[in-house]
Amino acid sequence: MNIGDVATRTGLPAKTIRYYEDINLIKPLRDDNGYRRFREKDVHKLNFLGRARALGFTIEDCRTLLALYEDETRASADVKQVARDHLTQIEAKIADLNAMRDTLSHLVDACAGDDRPDCPILQDLGGKS
Amino acid sequence: MNIGDVATRTGLPAKTIRYYEDINLIKPLRDDNGYRRFREKDVHKLNFLGRARALGFTIEDCRTLLALYEDETRASADVKQVARDHLTQIEAKIADLNAMRDTLSHLVDACAGDDRPDCPILQDLGGKS
DNA sequence: GTGGGGGTTCCAGTGACAGGAAGGTCAAGA
DNA sequence: TCTTGACCTTCCTGTCACTGGAACCCCCAC
Structure with missing residues (x-):
């Protein structure tokens, strides 16, 4: 092939x-x-x-997983550890993104979105005051 | 300074x-x-x-936002558009990550995590059968 | 004058590829 | 037989938003 x-x-x-x-x-x-x-x-x-x-596994994770896949004598605990670490990272990323989304969606909702210059989004980014 | x-x-x-x-x-x-x-x-x-x-705005978004920030005659609609586009992308990413997390946490739960080689995680990655 | 803690530039590396140039190979059709 | 076009090859560059490090300059206190 x-x-x-x-x-x-x-x-x-x-x-x-x-x-x-x-x-x-x-x-x-x-x-x-x-x-x-x-x-x-x-x-x-x-x-x-x-x-x-x-x-979402990194290439290095993939290398590890592939090695485990091909190793008939692996311990499933090793696989599980890699997966669990990755899961933890994913959850952290989700938490970050959720926080961003919340902040951002509040700001977007608060913005009139018309031709006037007043904008709570920019106010927030600029340090409100 | x-x-x-x-x-x-x-x-x-x-x-x-x-x-x-x-x-x-x-x-x-x-x-x-x-x-x-x-x-x-x-x-x-x-x-x-x-x-x-x-x-989470990209540098190019930041450049745009900064320009709008400094433009007294901006329309808040332009700011809102940038923010909303970004919000959409964040939500897409969250959805992707949630899907990964769901799959992954099922697999992690299903894995015994002991010294035996049998592992549903690797089975799944290998194409189950 | 010497030591240390600033500052400067420039180059390379990150992760996981994607785009593109320049060129070799192969099977089908005129 | 020649050509066309699809496929394959390697190699180099670019992505994004920095980070690390080398080699060097500057300034102040001791």
């Missing part, structure tokens, strides 16, 4: 797939013409990576 | 302040020795920028 087919099958851009090879997440073979040749195993890994990335 | 005092007063790292000058958000004066000399006006702008960034 060439990279285009793999891109179609995995939903990942070819650029991303090349990048993943670059950083040693996958190691496709090469044909005589220099084209990458992907095995089912590679496609499987890429799907794994795509799903992990979709859950 | 030198950059260190400004950093203390605004809570922004000196590096960030230099960067903001670099990209023309502020234009402090210069002393004969080459040191930046900040006026109250500059500090005020930096505080504005700090608050806007804390609300």
Whole structure:
């Protein structure tokens, strides 16, 4: 399979797939013409990576998870730890964003949004007073 | 005022302040020795920028907002539009993160987290079957 | 004069790719 | 046989908003 087919099958851009090879997440073979040749195993890994990335895991997390995935003797506790740490980070981000949203939506509601210059949003950013 | 005092007063790292000058958000004066000399006006702008960034506005948004802030003839509708667009993006991000959190917390809960290799998290990432 | 705590510039790195240039390869059609 | 066009290759640059660090200058107190 060439990279285009793999891109179609995995939903990942070819650029991303090349990048993943670059950083040693996958190691496709090469044909005589220099084209990458992907095995089912590679496609499987890429799907794994795509799903992990979709859950927001960093590339380094993905590397760890992939290693655990391929290690038959792993302890599920190790996997769970990675996932839980990530979950904690996501929750922190959500909390941050919720705070921003609350502040911002108050300000947006308070703003008349007409042609006059008076604006509570700018007042707030400028330090109210 | 030198950059260190400004950093203390605004809570922004000196590096960030230099960067903001670099990209023309502020234009402090210069002393004969080459040191930046900040006026109250500059500090005020930096505080504005700090608050806007804390609300998650991009630098380009900040540039726009700052221009509106300094334009006495602005229409509050223009400010509101910028804020509302940003709010929409924040809400989209929150939705994404909530989806990740839900999936992830289900998986974390389902994982025994012991020394055995069986792990629903990896099963899910690997495509379950 | 020396030490330390300011300040300056410039360059590289971050994360996870995306865009684009310049060129090689391959199968199909005229 | 030639050409077209789709595909592939590598390599370099840019993204965003900084951060870290090197190498150097400036100023004041001791």
